[in-house]
Each structure stands twice: as structure tokens, then as C-alpha cells.
Amino acid sequence: MRRPKVLAALVPCLALSLACGCGAGAGSPLPATPTVPLKGRITYRGKALTKGHVTLAPTDGGREAESDIQPDGTFTVATAGLGDGALVGVHQVVVSGTDQPLRTKGETHVRVVADRTDYAIDIK
Numbered sequence: 230m231r232r233p234k235v236l237a238a239l240v241p242c243l244a245l246s247l248a249c250g251c252g253a254g255a256g257s258p259l260p261a262t263p264t265v266p267l268k269g270r271i272t273y274r275g276k277a278l279t280k281g282h283v284t285l286a287p288t289d290g291g292r293e294a295e296s297d298i299q300p301d302g303t304f305t306v307a308t309a310g311l312g313d314g315a316l317v318g319v320h321q322v323v324v325s326g327t328d329q330p331l332r333t334k335g336e337t338h339v340r341v342v343a344d345r346t347d348y349a350i351d352i353k
Contacts, residue, residue: 262291262316264313265315265346266313267285267294267305268305268346268347269303269349270301271298271324271350272302272350273351274352275351278324278327278352279302280328281297281298281324282324283298284322285306285320285322286321288321294306320338320339320340322339324352333352333353337350337353
């Protein structure tokens with residue numbers, strides 16, 4: 230009766246193999262994270278920025294949302310890999326690629342909420 234001993238040895242190996250295969254590893258899809266469609270207009274000291282790139286970086290971590298700034302100052306952010314929009318929560322606003330350096334008075338933040346999609350952001 231050699232089969233029961235072989236099966237007894239294989240069962241723990243099989244269980245361990247299955248356990249190692251479960252979970253989010255490299256190449257596994259990310260868990261669904263809710264995003265909110267987000268568009269708006271960005272200004273610097275009250276005047277529309279006409280060029281550049283805006284990034285919304287979640288202060289609690291997570292994927293950044295970003296967009297090019299259109300000539301009229303508008304933008305529509307997307308979060309790569311998670312669908313259009315930004316994660317719900319507080320984000321630091323980072324602007325780059327403008328015609329002039331932005332001399333800001335500290336950091337600018339925006340709170341993204343689930344029931345709002347249009348934002349006006351003024352960099353001061």
C-alpha cells in the first residue's frame with residue numbers, strides 16, 4: 230500500500246503550491262479602486278494657466294491622476310491603469326511645464342469627493 234503514503238506526501242505540497250499562487254504578485258491585476266471623473270480649470274493667482282501639466286498626488290498614497298492643461302486652462306485627469314478620474318481623497322496639486330515659474334505660497338491641495346466632478350483650482 231504505497232499509494233496512501235505518496236498521496237499523503239503530495240497533499241501538503243499541492244496545498245502549499247496553491248497558497249503561493251494566490252494573492253497579488255507581479256503581473257496580478259490591481260484590486261479595484263474607486264475613481265471619480267474629474268475635470269476643471271486651473272488658474273495661477275486668478276489667471277488661467279494656458280500651458281503645462283497638472284498632477285494630483287494622493288496624500289495617503291495611491292495612483293496619481295494627471296492631465297495636460299489646455300489653452301483655456303481646463304483639464305481632465307486620468308489615473309493610468311485604474312480608469313478615468315482621480316481617487317477619492319485629498320490630493321496635492323503639482324503643476325509643471327508652464328511658460329513661467331510658479332512662485333507659490335505653500336502647497337495647494339484639493340479634496341476629491343464621489344459626488345463632484347468639476348473643480349476650480351487656483352495656485353497661489
